[in-house]
Amino acid sequence: DAGVTQSPTHLIKTRGQQVTLRCSPKSGHDTVSWYQQALGQGPQFIFQYYEEEERQRGNFPDRFSGHQFPNYSSELNVNALLLGDSALYLCASSLMGPGTEAFFGQGTRLTVV
Amino acid sequence: AQKITQTQPGMFVQEKEAVTLDCTYDTSDPSYGLFWYKQPSSGEMIFLIYQGSYDQQNATEGRYSLNFQKARKSANLVISASQLGDSAMYFCAMRAENSGGSNYKLTFGKGTLLTVNP
Numbered sequence: 001d002a003g004v005t006q007s008p009t010h011l012i013k014t015r016g017q018q019v020t021l022r023c024s025p026k027s028g029h030d031t032v033s034w035y036q037q038a039l040g041q042g043p044q045f046i047f048q049y050y051e052e053e054e055r056q057r058g059n060f061p062d063r064f065s066g067h068q069f070p071n072y073s074s075e076l077n078v079n080a081l082l083l084g085d086s087a088l089y090l091c092a093s094s095l096m097g098p099g100t101e102a103f104f105g106q107g108t109r110l111t112v113v
Numbered sequence: 114a115q116k117i118t119q120t121q122p123g124m125f126v127q128e129k130e131a132v133t134l135d136c137t138y139d140t141s142d143p144s145y146g147l148f149w150y151k152q153p154s155s156g157e158m159i160f161l162i163y164q165g166s167y168d169q170q171n172a173t174e175g176r177y178s179l180n181f182q183k184a185r186k187s188a189n190l191v192i193s194a195s196q197l198g199d200s201a202m203y204f205c206a207m208r209a210e211n212s213g214g215s216n217y218k219l220t221f222g223k224g225t226l227l228t229v230n231p
Contacts, residue, residue: 041223042206042224043158043221044221056217058218098146099146099163099165101163103160104157104159105157106155
């Protein structure tokens with residue numbers, strides 16, 4: 001049973017460019033959340049997708065957008081990259097509902113130069 | 114709003130000994146879940162243990178147990194018989210869980226860096 005998979009694992013982009021990160025949830029999971037983790041910090045919630053809709057959003061600008069596909073996989077898009085967007089981006093999947101565990105992928109390390 | 118506090122930036126433990134990592138939380142949500150994750154230097158966030166706020170028993174998963182004291186709003190992680198491979202960053206997290214079936218974002222603490230010495 002495959003866990004949460006993210007691609008790519010590492011990425012280098014230039015300031016002002018756009019980037020797309022991808023996530024496949026754990027088999028059977030229907031909810032995907034994205035987190036940004038700056039160096040030395042805990043992860044910060046970006047947004048959550050369920051039934052192909054954004055259900056909740058953290059304190060991130062509109063440059064951060066996402067999508068969930070019918071097979072529950074998800075993409076995170078970041079436009080007009082800033083140096084401060086350099087971070088580890090983590091995807092978490094779970095089942096919608098209380099008492100369910102949330103599992104993370106290995107993350108995508110984004111460097112903006 | 115939810116808040117997680119981990120007051121130990123770093124902890125050291127001898128191999129084979131037990132260690133407790135502290136976590137306190139604050140929330141106004143009547144129903145919530147508490148999590149512990151391990152993050153090695155590779156970056157992957159590894160799920161360790163989950164405790165629901167209405168669970169009567171403390172959660173256990175192998176060498177991990179969660180010491181849940183609801184009145185004190187604490188959810189400490191106990192690792193028994195530490196191993197060298199336990200050296201990593203450990204994060205405590207929580208989320209609201211309502212009876213309607215929605216669950217919400219995870220709010221994380223700043224983490225505790227555990228070092229296991231041989």
